[in-house]
Amino acid sequence: MSDLLKMYFFRLFKDKVFWICLGLGVGIAFLETIVYGIAVNMTKNSANDIGNVLVISTQSFSALSFTNLPALFGPAICFFFLTREFHDGTIRNMILSGKKRVDIYLSAVIVAFVICYLNVLVDEAFIWSFGSLFGLSSGLSDAAAVGRFLSSMGIFFVISLMYVSVAVSLCFLVPNAFGSFGIFIGFTLGLALLYSLISLVLPLLVTNNIMSSGAYQVIQESMTTYQTTYLEEYFIAPSIDATRFVWVSLWASGEAVIIGGSFLFFGGWRFNKSDLK
Amino acid sequence: MINPFERRIVESIGMETPIIEAVKLTKSYPHCLALDSVTFKIEKGEIVGLIGKNGAGKTTLIRLLTGIAIPTSGTFSILGVSDPEKLVALRKSIAAMVETPALYLNLNARDNLLTRCILMGIKNPVKSGYVKEKLDYVGLPGAFKDKRVVKNYSLGMRQRLGIAMALVGEPKLLILDEPTNGLDPEGIKQIRELLLRLNKDKGITMIVSSHILAELSKFATSYIFLDKGRIVEQVGAADLEKRTGKVLILKTSDDAKALSILKGASFEAELVGDTLEVHDVKEGAIVLNLLVKSGLEISAMREESNDLEDYFVKLVGGDKA
Numbered sequence: 001m002s003d004l005l006k007m008y009f010f011r012l013f014k015d016k017v018f019w020i021c022l023g024l025g026v027g028i029a030f031l032e033t034i035v036y037g038i039a040v041n042m043t044k045n046s047a048n049d050i051g052n053v054l055v056i057s058t059q060s061f062s063a064l065s066f067t068n069l070p071a072l073f074g075p076a077i078c079f080f081f082l083t084r085e086f087h088d089g090t091i092r093n094m095i096l097s098g099k100k101r102v103d104i105y106l107s108a109v110i111v112a113f114v115i116c117y118l119n120v121l122v123d124e125a126f127i128w129s130f131g132s133l134f135g136l137s138s139g140l141s142d143a144a145a146v147g148r149f150l151s152s153m154g155i156f157f158v159i160s161l162m163y164v165s166v167a168v169s170l171c172f173l174v175p176n177a178f179g180s181f182g183i184f185i186g187f188t189l190g191l192a193l194l195y196s197l198i199s200l201v202l203p204l205l206v207t208n209n210i211m212s213s214g215a216y217q218v219i220q221e222s223m224t225t226y227q228t229t230y231l232e233e234y235f236i237a238p239s240i241d242a243t244r245f246v247w248v249s250l251w252a253s254g255e256a257v258i259i260g261g262s263f264l265f266f267g268g269w270r271f272n273k274s275d276l277k
Numbered sequence: 278m279i280n281p282f283e284r285r286i287v288e289s290i291g292m293e294t295p296i297i298e299a300v301k302l303t304k305s306y307p308h309c310l311a312l313d314s315v316t317f318k319i320e321k322g323e324i325v326g327l328i329g330k331n332g333a334g335k336t337t338l339i340r341l342l343t344g345i346a347i348p349t350s351g352t353f354s355i356l357g358v359s360d361p362e363k364l365v366a367l368r369k370s371i372a373a374m375v376e377t378p379a380l381y382l383n384l385n386a387r388d389n390l391l392t393r394c395i396l397m398g399i400k401n402p403v404k405s406g407y408v409k410e411k412l413d414y415v416g417l418p419g420a421f422k423d424k425r426v427v428k429n430y431s432l433g434m435r436q437r438l439g440i441a442m443a444l445v446g447e448p449k450l451l452i453l454d455e456p457t458n459g460l461d462p463e464g465i466k467q468i469r470e471l472l473l474r475l476n477k478d479k480g481i482t483m484i485v486s487s488h489i490l491a492e493l494s495k496f497a498t499s500y501i502f503l504d505k506g507r508i509v510e511q512v513g514a515a516d517l518e519k520r521t522g523k524v525l526i527l528k529t530s531d532d533a534k535a536l537s538i539l540k541g542a543s544f545e546a547e548l549v550g551d552t553l554e555v556h557d558v559k560e561g562a563i564v565l566n567l568l569v570k571s572g573l574e575i576s577a578m579r580e581e582s583n584d585l586e587d588y589f590v591k592l593v594g595g596d597k598a
Contacts, residue, residue, distance in 0.1 A: 007395040014384055089379040090392075093442070095344045097396035098369035275346035 004099055004107035012111065017080045021073045025119040029126035036127075037134025074116025074160070075167035079181040082108055082168065086175030091276055105172060105268045113164045120156060155252045162260035163188075169267025175277070191259075294357040296321050296450055296482045297342065302351035304337050311337040313506040314351065319484065319499075324476055326497030327486035328589055333503040335486040336376065339454050342484075343373045355450070369397065372448035374456060378439020382428040386412060386420035386438050389427060390445065397446035407445075415441040415471060433464040440471065451475065452484045457492060465489065469496055490585040500585075504593040517588065525555040525564055528577035538571050539564065552577075 012018050085091040094104050127136070167184055174180040297319040304312040312334045319325055329335045340346035342353065344364065352359050358367050380389050387408055394402035402408045409421045415437040427435060436456060443451060456472070457465040473496050475481050487493045493500075500517060502510040529535045532553045539546040544564065545556040555564055561580060568575060 003396050003398055007392050010388075010395060011381065011384070011392060014388060016383070084381075088382060089375070089377065090381055092343070092345055092373070092375060092379045093393060094396060096368050096371060096373055097393070097446075098366045099396070100365050273347070275340070 001103045001107055003097070004094065004103055005110060007094075008107055008111040012077075012081065012115065015081060018077055018115070021077050021115075022119065022122065025073055025122045026126060029123040030130075032123075033127050033131055033134050033136065037131065037136050041135040073119045074112065075163060075184055076181065077115050078108075078112040078164070078167045078171055079177045079184070082112070082171040083175050083177040083180060086277060087177075089277070095276070101272045102268060105168075105271050108171070109164060109168045109264065112168050113161055116160045116164050117157065120160065124153070151249075155249055158252045158256040162256035165256075165260035165264040165267075169263040172267045172271045294321075295319060295354075296323075297353065297355055297484075298357075299342075299353035300351055302338070302341060302353055303349050304334075304341055304346060305349045310506050312341070315503075315506075315508050317501055317508055317511050319482065321482055322476070322480055322498075324472070324483045324485065324496055324498045326490075326493040326500045327484055327503065328490060328493065328500055328585075329486075329503035330593065332505075333593075334506040335503055336454055337506075338503070339373065339375055339452050339484070339486065343371065343375060343452060344368055345375065369446060370449045371452065372443030372446070372450070373452040373454075374436075374439045374443055375452070375454045377458075378435050378442065380427045380435060380438060380442070383426050385424055385426055386417060386430070386441075387423075389438060390442060393442045393445040399445065411441045411444055412438075414444065416467060417441065433460050433467075436460065436464070436468060437471075440468075444475070447479070448481060450482045450484070454486050455488065456485060457487060457489060465492055472496060490589060494585040502589065502592055509592055517585070523558045523561070524581045525558045525561050526579050526581060527553045527555065527564075527568075527575060529553060529568060530574040530576065534571070535568055535573055538567060538573075542567055 085094075091104070095101070166187060167180075170180040170184055170187075174183060295318045297317075299318075300316050301314045302312060302316070303310070303314050315334070315338065327335045327338070337346065341348050342355070355364060355367055355371065358364055381392060384392070387403075390408045390411060391402060394408065399407060412418060412420045417434065417437050420434075420438070427438065430438065440453075440456070443453075451472075453472075457468050460468065469492060472483060472485065476483060476496075485493065485497065494514075497514055499511070499513045501508055502512075527535065528551070532548055532551070535553055536546055536548055539553075539555060544558075547554050547556075558564060558580075561578075565575060565578070
C-alpha cells in the first residue's frame with residue numbers, strides 16, 4: 001500500500017487542482033480572519049452591532065469555511081483527482097502493478113483524508129498565526145483552551161473522515177467527476193436538512209458544526225464577556241461544556257461510523273466486484 | 278527483493294509451463310455474451326496475433342487476462358498460477374496497453390514513467406538512469422527533459438510512451454490492444470520494429486490485437502482467430518503460411534484436361550468461370566512445366582497471393598477485421 005500512497009501523493013503535488021484548492025483554503029482563511037477581526041472589534045460595546053455584524057459574520061463564515069471546507073475543497077480535489085484515474089484509464093496501471101483492489105481503494109481514502117484535513121489545518125493555522133494582526137486573540141491562553149481546541153479538532157477529524165468516505169466511495173461508484181460531485185452536493189444538502197430536523201428534537205446537537213472548529217476557540221477567546229453572553233443568549237453558539245461535548249462527540253462518531261462506514265463499505269465492495277473501463 | 282512466491286514464478290519461466298492457459302473462459306454482460314467458453318494456450322516467447330472483427334471479443338479477452346474485468350465463468354492461469362489472489366501479485370510480470378495508453382495527460386513523459394516506477398517499487402529511477410533508459414529504448418530520447426505535458430503529444434509519441442510505461446519492471450508478458458491504431462505508416466513500422474526488438478532482446482511473450490492484418494503477419498508467430506466471442510482457430514504462423522500460399526490463375530487451351538492433370542498430381546485446383554485456379558502454389562514453374570509437358574498451351578497466367586486477410590474472411594465470413 002505504501003507504493004500506492006507514494007504514487008497518489010506524487011501525482012497530487014504535481015496537480016494544479018490541488019494547489020488551487022489549497023490556495024482557496026488560505027484565501028478564505030485570510031478573509032475570515034479579517035472579517036472576524038473587524039466584527040469582534042466593532043461590536044465590543046454595542047448590542048445592536050453584535051446582532052447585525054458579529055452574528056451574521058460568524059454564521060456566514062461558519063457555514064462557508066469551517067463546515068464546508070472539508071465538505072467542498074477536500075472532496076472537490078478527490079473528485080477531479082480520483083475520477084481522472086477512471087477517465088484516463090490509469091487505474092489499470094495500478095491493477096497491472098500487482099496491487100489489490102482493496103489497497104487501491106483504501107489508499108485513495110487515506111490520501112483524500114489527508115488532503116481534506118490539510119485544508120482544515122491550513123485554515124486553522126492561518127487564523128491562529130495571523131489573528132492577532134487583525135485584533136483577534138493571539139492564541140490559546142490556557143491549557144483548558146488548548147484542550148478544547150484539540151477536542152474539537154478531534155471531532156472535526158471524525159466528521160472529515162465521514163465526508164471523505166462518502167466522497168471517495170462516490171468517486172469509485174460513479175467515476176465521472178461532475179456526476180459524483182453532484183451526488184455529493186445533494187448528499188451534503190440532505191445531511192444539512194437532516195441536521196436541522198434533528199435539532200428540532202435534540203437542540204443540544206445544533207452547534208455541532210460550529211463547535212467542530214478549533215478556530216472558533218480563537219474567536220471566542222477574543223470576545224468580551226459581554227459579547228459572549230450576547231451570543232449565548234441570542235445565537236446558537238454556546239460554549240462547550242462537558243455534557244455538550246460528550247453529546248457532540250457521540251453524535252459525530254455515530255454519524256461517521258454509520259454514514260461514512262456504510263458508504264465506504266459499499267463503495268469498496270462494488271469496486272472489488274466490478275469491471276473497469 | 279523478490280519473495281519466494283515470485284521466485285517460484287521466475288524460475289518456472291524457463292520451464293515448460295505455458296505463459297497463459299485459459300479454460301472455458303466466459304464473460305457475459307446483461308445484453309450480450311462477449312466471450313463464450315474460450316480455451317487456449319500461449320507458450321513462452323510467442324508473439325500471438327489476436328484477430329477478430331469489432332465485437333469479436335478481443336478486448337474483452339485482454340481485459341480478463343489483465344484483471345481489469347472479472348470472468349463470469351471459466352479459469353485461466355498465468356505462468357501456471359490460477360488462484361485469483363495469487364494472480365493479483367503476479368500481474369507485476371504482465372504489462373498491457375488496452376485500447377489507449379493509460380497516461381496521466383497533465384503530467385510530462387518523465388513524471389508518467391515515475392508514477393509507474395513508484396507503483397512497481399523501483400528505487401531511484403531517475404538517478405539510476407532507469408527512466409531515461411526506457412524512454413531511449415522506445416525512441417523518445419528527448420522526452421526525458423521535455424517539459425510538455427503528455428496531452429500535447431502526438432498519438433505516435435503517446436503509443437511509444439505507453440509501451441515505455443509497460444516495460445517498467447521488465448515484464449514477461451506484454452499485451453497490446455491495437456498498438457498501431459491511428460498511426461501513420463512510418464509510425465506503424467517503428468512500433469513493429471520496437472515489438473520485434475523487445476521479443477528478440479528481452480524474450481518477452483506478446484499478445485497483440487490489431488485490425489491491420491498485413492502488419493500483424495509481419496511479426497506474429499501464431500494467431501488466435503476470434504469470432505462472436507469464440508475462438509474459431511488457433512494456428513502457428515508456419516502452419517498458416519501453408520494455408521495461405523499463392524493462387525495461380527490460368528487460361529489454357531483445354532481447362533478441363535488441365536484440371537484433371539493437376540488433380541492427378543495432387544494440386545488443389547478448380548475451375549472458376551472460364552479460368553483455372555490452382556491454390557497453395559509454392560513454385561508456379563512446376564505447374565506450368567507439368568501442363569506444357571502434357572501438350573497444353575497456356576494463353577494467360579497471373580499470380581495472386583491469398584494473404585492473412587483473405588484467410589480471415591474465409592474463416593469467419595463477411596468483411597475483413
